[in-house]
Amino acid sequence: MLREKVEEALNGIRPALQADGGDVEIVDIDEKEGIVKVQLQGACSGCPSSQITLAMGVERAIRDRVPEVKQVLSI
16 A cells, blocks of 8 residues: 555656656565665766755655655665
């Protein structure tokens, strides 16, 4: 269930990432700890702004829509 909520949140920001030639994929979710691990892909994976994209875009989108998520990590 948590995975579906996170996917839904990511679908909200995916168009912006894809417009820049990137994307994001869920790698793992620790439901007990509220930790989501994601991997930035395409142009996002090597972009110097990827940490900002992760914190201000991906993490914010997930945490705004899925309050049980406490942390989003990029691997």
